[in-house]
């Protein structure tokens with residue numbers, strides 16, 4: 221039999237990719253397409269799900285063509301996706317009733333306040349679901365659609381409308397859409413809705429009722445790695461088993477081989493997401509982190525994680541490019557930052573969607589502080605990169621406090637880790653080495669591993685450990701005094717962003 225490969229579809233915030241991997245976990249081909257970011261109002265962010273599905277088909281065909289492979293050469297396909305982004309569609313026609321509401325969107329602030337006011341405030345569901353009540357998560361977004369799209373609630377109650385995150389939408393379409401498409405998800409995605417019980421991995425009916433979401437809308441929760449079904453006969457990967465689904469940050473954790481308790485990774489993309497594998501133990505957070513599912517492989521015990529989610533990191537670089545025009549492409553920020561010695565006293569807190577971990581402040585908005593006539597665009601560029609590193613330091617400190625794990629090194633991945641200036645500053649400010657693996661596309665790789673394990677393409681998780689290899693390491697090189705001073709200034713800058721929004725409605 222000729223050599224076999226595994227495909228992964230990575231439906232991300234800014235683009236959709238298909239990647240094909242060989243047995244060593246190396247990339248054989250990739251195809252990628254960006255989709256439109258829709259900003260109808262301040263604080264609102266939407267995607268067109270039909271555009272995303274068209275892109276998914278196009279990049280899957282593109283990657284196959286680039287690798288010169290056919291569906292028969294693909295042993296399995298895995299899906300990974302931007303999490304929390306929520307959509308509702310008609311199961312009879314496949315038509316979305318509204319655009320997908322993206323994880324960064326803050327329009328549900330009033331809904332979150334109202335739910336919290338029923339008792340418990342932001343902690344209302346935390347014991348059961350591991351999350352604070354915040355605009356980030358899917359449940360309130362679905363509620364918003366049912367409350368605001370004419371006729372949606374009636375159609376939902378009649379059983380015609382269904383909910384899904386982008387994993388569910390992708391699999392439903394890949395398996396036939398209105399023609400018998402599977403309406404499924406798995407625990408890493410479901411654990412971001414505010415509606416899944418973390419112990420039982422089932423929907424909590426009382427929370428769904430609180431949110432006003434009919435149970436009939438919710439997808440069936442499977443495991444993260446099992447054969448769910450096959451790609452429909454008309455599909456690009458016709459007949460290929462779909463056998464892995466993981467939210468993108470959990471997929472990156474899996475792809476980074478953080479498979480034992482105490483291992484962590486930080487992904488630098490649109491936002492930043494640090495996950496610490498806590499094993500089969502569910503660690504509650506007292507320091508602003510999320511307790512979430514790391515992965516559930518077949519019928520093996522559930523593995524949990526502590527997560528620090530940062531809403532804005534790479535997207536700040538895009539904002540500097542698109543809204544300020546200081547650079548023409550994201551990588552150019554590095555040369556601009558290197559044109560100066562330091563930040564010149566300037567700090568940039570990108571609270572564009574409020575602040576996520578560890579603050580969870582929806583009333584915060586972005587601020588650049590410490591400005592003097594001395595500050596130039598180089599200092600701003602440096603402050604932009606430093607913002608990502610400082611936010612990651614806050615999350616790592618919270619993780620140490622919650623878990624007692626003192627990380628001796630941090631594995632990193634994502635689009636921003638090509639920026640050496642940022643990586644060096646990250647090591648400096650954390651005081652521990654930062655390590656980038658050979659395959660930095662860990663998100664797609666993690667989904668491929670989940671899919672490949674289910675069909676026996678990879679035998680055990682040890683294959684994943686064996687395939688992981690270090691590419692580059694940055695050692696800390698900053699005096700403790702300088703580190704403490706810079707971090708204290710950052711913390712002070714953060715306080716300047718609080719209490720800005722008084723009424724989002």
Ligand SMILES: Nc1ncnc2c1ncn2[C@@H]1O[C@H](COP(=O)(O)OP(=O)(O)O)[C@@H](O)[C@H]1O
Nearest residue numbers: 232234489490534535537538550551635636639
């Ligand atoms: N060299 C660079 N320096 C700083 N930021 C970068 C660099 N290259 C890419 N980025 C940022 O990284 C992000 C893209 O990373 P990626 O992992 O593809 O994101 P996502 O999966 O969230 O869509 C963009 O927000 C971009 O601004």
Ligand SMILES: O=P(O)(O)OC[C@H](O)CO
Nearest residue numbers: 232233302303489490491
């Ligand atoms: O698509 P990414 O890589 O920006 O990741 C988005 C996260 O899943 C949001 O929680």
